[in-house]
Amino acid sequence: MVNAAGKFGPYNQPGSAPTTPVIGVGHARALPLGGQNGSDLVRSRIALRVRLQSVRPGDRLPDAGVLAEELGIGEITVRRALEGMCQDGLLDRRRGRAGGTFVAQGWDTVVALMHDAEEAASLDAFHLLLECGLVAHGSGEVPAERLDPLRALVDDLDRTDDPxxxxxxxxxxxxALAEALGGAGIREFAADLLGRLCLLLPAPLPEAVREQNRCHAELLTELGRGATEPAVQAVKAHQRSRHR
Ligand SMILES: [Zn+2]
Structure with a gap:
């Protein structure tokens, strides 16, 4: 069973000092990626896969050995992390011939129970800074065709109503934005942040995503014409719409 008292080890820090707001950033607790050990990585990457629908509730996960290789960490660490996720109710273990580790049918419900507004705000603030930095850094230097996959995602999003x-x-x-502006390494960094956020916040509501997609489109327009300041403003407007 899940309870609010903290089975979610890495995500709850009951003894930590209260957050002091810092001008400009909003929520600065510990360095957001400081606590990401191997077990956190397994959790956040599985959460990201669920969000990206490459595995869905009821689907069997790859074996621990395969996950270990994919994530570049030890198999024992993966096994321990999977066990923890089973205890939290995020995963189910089934024995027997058709057994294995499965994404729990109640994944979304459990994530909603794990909601940690403070930690989420801290990571979200860090993600905002990352994107503002990437946009300012890449503005005027991004080849137009590198933004094409991003435009395709904006169009795909406009065409669907499925939450x-x-x-x-x-x-x-x-x-894709992190990859286009920062390369493969920055994409992994963004994946760490976004995967952790997938465990701290429920999936965004369709109305919010619709508004965010307008910010995506605006961002691409401004990036395309090398307008740094309006591009950064589009990133900030995106974050504000998430909190509305
Ligand atoms: Zn967005």
Whole structure:
């Protein structure tokens, strides 16, 4: 069973000092990625896969050995992380010939129970800074064709009303943005942040994603013409719409 008292080890820090707002950033607790150990990585990457619908509730996960290789960490760490996620109710373990580790049918319900507004705000603030930095850094230097996959995601998002598809495409946009502006390493960094956010916040509501997609479109227009300041403003407007 899940309870609010903290089975979610890495995400709850009951003894930590209260957050002091810092001008400009909003929520600065510990360095957001400081606590990401191997077990956190397994959790956040599985959460990201669920958000991206590459695994769905009821689907069997790859074996621990395969996950370990994919994530570049030890198999024992993966097994321990999967066990923890089973205890939290995020995953189910089934024995027997058709057994294995499955994404729990109640995944979304459990994530809603794990909601941690403070930690989420801290990571979200950090993600905002990352994107503002990437946009300012890349503005005027991004080849037009590198933004094409991003435009395709904006169009795909405009064409769907399915909440899960919308949440997926919203997350895909930000991974693709990180890759287009920062390369593969920055994409992994963004994946760490976004995967952790997938465990701290429920999937965004369709109306919010619709508004965010207008910010995506605006961002691409401004990036395309090398207008740094309006591009950064579009990133900030996107974040504000998420909190509305
Ligand atoms: Zn977005």
């Amino acid at each position: 899960a598809d919308m949440a997926e495409l919203e997350t895909r946009f930000h991974l």
